[in-house]
Amino acid sequence: TLEKQVAEKLKPFGLAPQLQNWGVDYIGKLQDQSLHEKKQILVGRKRTYDQCVLRLANLVKLKTAPENTDGSLLSDEEYQKQRAELIAEKNKLATDTAAFEVELEQKAHRVKEALNVLGKIEDPSFRADALRKREVLSALGSNHVLKEKELEIRPEFPFSDLPHGGNWDQPNWTPIE
Numbered sequence: 001t002l003e004k005q006v007a008e009k010l011k012p013f014g015l016a017p018q019l020q021n022w023g024v025d026y027i028g029k030l031q032d033q034s035l036h037e038k039k040q041i042l043v044g045r046k047r048t049y050d051q052c053v054l055r056l057a058n059l060v061k062l063k064t065a066p067e068n069t070d071g072s073l074l075s076d077e078e079y080q081k082q083r084a085e086l087i088a089e090k091n092k093l094a095t096d097t098a099a100f101e102v103e104l105e106q107k108a109h110r111v112k113e114a115l116n117v118l119g120k121i122e123d124p125s126f127r128a129d130a131l132r133k134r135e136v137l138s139a140l141g142s143n144h145v146l147k148e149k150e151l152e153i154r155p156e157f158p159f160s161d162l163p164h165g166g167n168w169d170q171p172n173w174t175p176i177e
Contacts, residue, residue: 005151006133007126013140013155014121023115031108038104042097049093056086114139 015023062068063079074082117139126132137144141156 001149002146002151003130003133006137009151009153010121010133010136010140013118013136013153015115015118016122017119020115020119020122024112027108027111027115034104038100041100045093045097045100049090049097052086052090052093056083056090059083059086 059074059079059082062074065073068074117136120126120132120136123132126136137153140153143154143156145152145154
């Protein structure tokens with residue numbers, strides 16, 4: 001009975017193969033477009049990082065300059081303070097840049113995986129394959145409930161915005177951008 005409920009409750013999440021293929025292609029196009037934007041952002045961040053490294057080098061030159069032997073140009077305390085600030089900024093820029101690249105890749109990957117999972121529901125062999133049902137159910141999240149012998153599917157991101165339970169006529173839908 002539960003297996004039949006799973007198959008029935010997952011139907012509204014199904015995605016036709018043509019729509020799945022279109023979605024995967026569209027995500028690829030969006031990735032290509034964002035690659036150009038990403039490169040511009042990364043160039044800007046790289047420039048800021050290089051400026052930070054240059055400022056750090058200039059700070060060392062100022063500290064070690066012959067004119068600063070008495071600490072009149074830059075005291076030891078001021079040098080340590082500015083150096084610590086610049087090193088922290090440099091490390092933050094390096095970490096932020098790497099995290100930015102990973103985040104963009106992960107978002108595209110998650111959406112493609114979501115489309116692939118939803119496409120499996122429409123596959124004719126899906127009804128008879130308990131392992132595939134389990135895979136799709138797990139991909140939708142882990143907050144599902146069995147209450148009074150009735151399965152309630154509570155999808156997580158990126159599925160949480162999809163209407164479930166077959167209710168596709170919700171009045172407050174915003175347009176797709």
